[in-house]
Amino acid sequence: MRLSQFHLATVKEVPADAEITSHRLMLRAGMIRRLASGLYTWSPLGLRVMRKVEQIVREEMDRAGALEMLMPSIQPKELWEETGRWQKFGDQLLKITDRKQQEFCYGPTHEEVITDFARNELKSYRQLPIVFYQIQTKFRDEFRPRFGVMRAREFLMKDAYSFHLSQESLAETYAAMYQAYVRIFTRLGLTFRAVQADTGAIGGNASHEFQVIADAGEDAIAFSDGSDYAANLEKAEALAPTSQRPAPAIALQRVDTPAQKTIAEVSAFLKVSPQQCVKTLLVRGRDGLVALCLRGDHEINAVKAGKLAELPDESVLASEEEILAATGARPGFIGPVGLPDSIPVIVDRDAAVLADFVCGANVDGIHCTGANWDRDARVSRIADLRSVVDGDLSPDGNGVLHIARGIEVGHVFQLGRKYAEALDATVVDETGKPQVMTMGCYGIGVSRIVAAAIEQRHDDAGIIWPEAMAPWRVAVCVINPKNVPAVAAAGEALYQALSQRGIETVLDDRGLRAGGMFADIELIGIPHRVVVSERGLAAGTLEYRAREDSESRALSQEELFSLLH
RNA sequence: CGGGGUAUAGCUCAGUCUGGUAGAGCGUUGCGUUUGGGACGCAAAAGUCGGGGGUUCGAAUCCCUCUGCCCCGACCA
Known part of the structure; x- marks a missing residue:
């Protein structure tokens, strides 16, 4: 391909709201243009x-x-009703009606x-x-x-x-x-x-x-x-801890925590580590509220929670009103100690081996210290509720998770x-x-x-395509071809020679200044660049540079061919 | 769906608070000088200021409304 015959549409500026690198670079390289929200035109490049x-x-x-094979992109409503997904797929399903008022969706x-x-x-x-x-x-x-x-x-x-x-x-x-x-x-x-x-x-x-x-x-x-x-x-999966729960060492106490609601605030205020705290989430179960207890430094895993028999597939946190009605306290002061018997208490494996822990007292402005399972709080059952964190043991027993x-x-x-x-x-x-x-x-x-x-392969200058994805493998850049016919001819000859060897090549014959040409070729990520110039012609060499390299090197034509083979 | 923002030249954006003849950079066109890392000079074309309604002598600017687009939130105790 000769770039003078191609629609290369690189731009210098990009909307401020193009946030991630790949989006910005695709716009700058002129690979895509936005038509409407979530709809893009793909340019020739x-x-x-x-x-x-x-x-x-x-x-x-x-x-x-x-x-x-190829199926239609438009699909009839009836088929989707047979599987029940016309309703279940929800608003992400784009529904269309034809002139006979028959309903379809875009697949x-x-x-x-x-x-x-x-x-x-x-x-x-x-x-x-x-x-x-x-x-x-x-x-x-x-x-x-x-x-x-x-x-x-x-x-x-x-x-x-x-x-x-x-x-x-x-x-x-x-x-x-x-x-x-x-x-x-x-x-x-x-x-x-x-x-x-x-x-x-x-x-x-x-x-x-x-x-x-x-x-x-x-x-x-x-x-x-x-x-x-x-x-x-x-x-x-978060593996069950190997350690046993220690015996209770201290008595249950209630302490004032007037404005400390989050684990970070409570642990800082009481000078205990988050690992020594238990956080309690009240969610709407299939049959009334359910309490989920986690160690303070762990996060609930919604998918795991959804698999509990007590909970619907997509559990929803109880509202402040529901929590107040059920426990007498507001969010931030909820804990397993003294919860009504009607609320099942499901405890994460790691939270279950804590002893003498800190938790909400179910009274606004008060937390418990020295709390212990069984002695002070019910455990309905123990389950894997949390997301794994960096450093957890691998579930297959080999190595550590990252x-x-x-x-x-x-x-x-x-x-x-x-x-x-x-x-x-x-x-x-x-x-x-x-x-x-x-x-x-x-x-x-x-x-x-x-x-x-x-996203995976780019630098400050632009895209760095893997060879298999590049729009062309090689770019031949000719410097000042309009004033130096010999350079234009040499560039054309090299382009022909590469193409005849089956190497996908683009010839930059636009006659741009060197800077503009290099900037474009780097932006669009061509893996190999060869410069043909008066200088190189006099020396009898070609100037080669891989997209990933920072330096050019002088090659003979034979060396170039074998390198690109 | 909830909250916030935004819409001005082909593109990226100023101008709006405080109403008074529409701006810049990039790009485009023409001429000239340039030609190894996004050159320079001169000239030119280019906008119903998102749509509709209102206030006003006068609206890009103030008010109402509609629409598009973008961001944040949907698991926090």
């Missing part, structure tokens, strides 16, 4: 990068035996459509297992679109769905897809981690997220430094029979009896990968 990602995804899915995902396809197409167990996939635009009406294409409403996604007669078959395909994902993200040149994920309300058997490690990531992940263990923070930020770019999921059951997707088995199929689903956020790569 941006699309070149997205197509690179798409192609690697496609090749690896094909290699893994998945079959590409946020395609379980309904593919399962409908499968129930019509698949009749016999002999056709299984089978994996279908598509690469297609999705729409989710996000509550808060932000960070450019990282959390856009419209985005490009690869979604795959597998169909099986047995759980064993699903497990095999799941493993194959997992391996395909490892290949994809490795080929893309990204630093990533496959982490165990919570299966959520769908309740499948296994799920992994593929997370690109980056500080701007929206997800927290926990990983062991002594093993392969890695899990989403929502899922990571916390990192990640960007979720892929998700593999053993779905089970939920959708096949709802849509009655069956095949006949060896005995001729109909069996509901078992399913898996496997997603990759193609457009998000582009942003995630920039």
Whole structure:
């Protein structure tokens, strides 16, 4: 490609509200332009990068035996009512009405459509297992679109769905897809981690997220430094402490804490560590209020709480009025000592081994010291309630956990029979009896990968693409070609020679001054740059610089070709 | 959904408090000088000041209303 024939649209200024690096750099490089909230136009430059990602995804899915197809982006309401998701998906589902007043949605995902396809197409167990996939635009009406294409409403996604007669078959395909994902993200040149994920309300058997490690990531992940263990923070188990609870050593006392409500305030005021305090959360259970007790330095894990039998899937904190009515005290002074018997007290494993701890006294302005379980406070049961923290032991017994930020770019999921059951997707088995199929689903956020790569690889000058994602591998920059015909000719010849060797090359023949040319090429992240100049021509060398290097070096044409081979 | 902010030239933003003929930088066009890290000079084009309503002799500026966009919050005791 000759840049003089291309629409390169770099800009110097970017809106103040473009907050994260990848969003700013994509705008500056002219890869995307915003059309409306969460909607972006991909320029020729941006699309070149997205197509690179798409192609690697496609090749690896094909290699893994998945079959590409294409489903409509618009889906009929009736199908979504069959699975109950027309209501359940909520406001993120963009609903549309056609001129006949028939209702549709713009697909946020395609379980309904593919399962409908499968129930019509698949009749016999002999056709299984089978994996279908598509690469297609999705729409989710996000509550808060932000960070450019990282959390856009419209985005490009690869979604795959597998169909099986047995759980064993699903497990095999799941493993194959997992391996395909490892290949994809490795080929893309990204630093990533496959982490165990919570299966959520769908309740499948296994799920992994593929997370690109980056500080701007929206997800927290926990990983062991002594093993392969890695899990989403929502899922990571906090091991039970090995120590036994000490015997009570001191008597229960009530002390005045007139204005100390938070753990930080109480522990500072009473000169005890937060680890020696118990914090109590009152939440609305399935049947009245429930108390959850944690060590003062720990945080509640909402997903773990949601799995308790006493609580709904999404627990909600009690209001100040409810708390006052139930305990006689305001938030900040609640504790397990002297709670009404009607409120179950569920205690985190770590809080349960404390003795002589500090907690709220259920009287405004008063806390207890020297409190002890059983002697002073009921324990209905002990559970894992908290999020793990840096330094916790790994649940698999090997190493210590660390916390990192990640960007979720892929998700593999053993779905089970939920959708096949709802849509009655069956095949006949060896005995001729109909069996509901078992399913898996496997997603990759193609457009998000582009942003995630920039988040992971950039410097002050701009983007640093991994070779596999770069819009071009090599840029040939010619200095002052208009005044020096020999330089123009040499640049053209080098461009032809590289192109003929199958090396994707862009020729910067715009005739810009050197500074402007270099700034653009660095901003758009081309991995290799070659400068053709009067100076180099006289010396008989080319000036080469890798995007990641800070110095140029002189190469002969042969050396350049072998380097780029 | 709750709270806050914002909307002015193609882009990024001043001007609004204190009403009085619409501004800058970047970009664009033309001419000239330049040509190895985002050059310089001269000239030029370019805005229903988000929409509607009101107050006023007079509104980008004050008031009401609608819309778009952005930020913060949704697990804190």
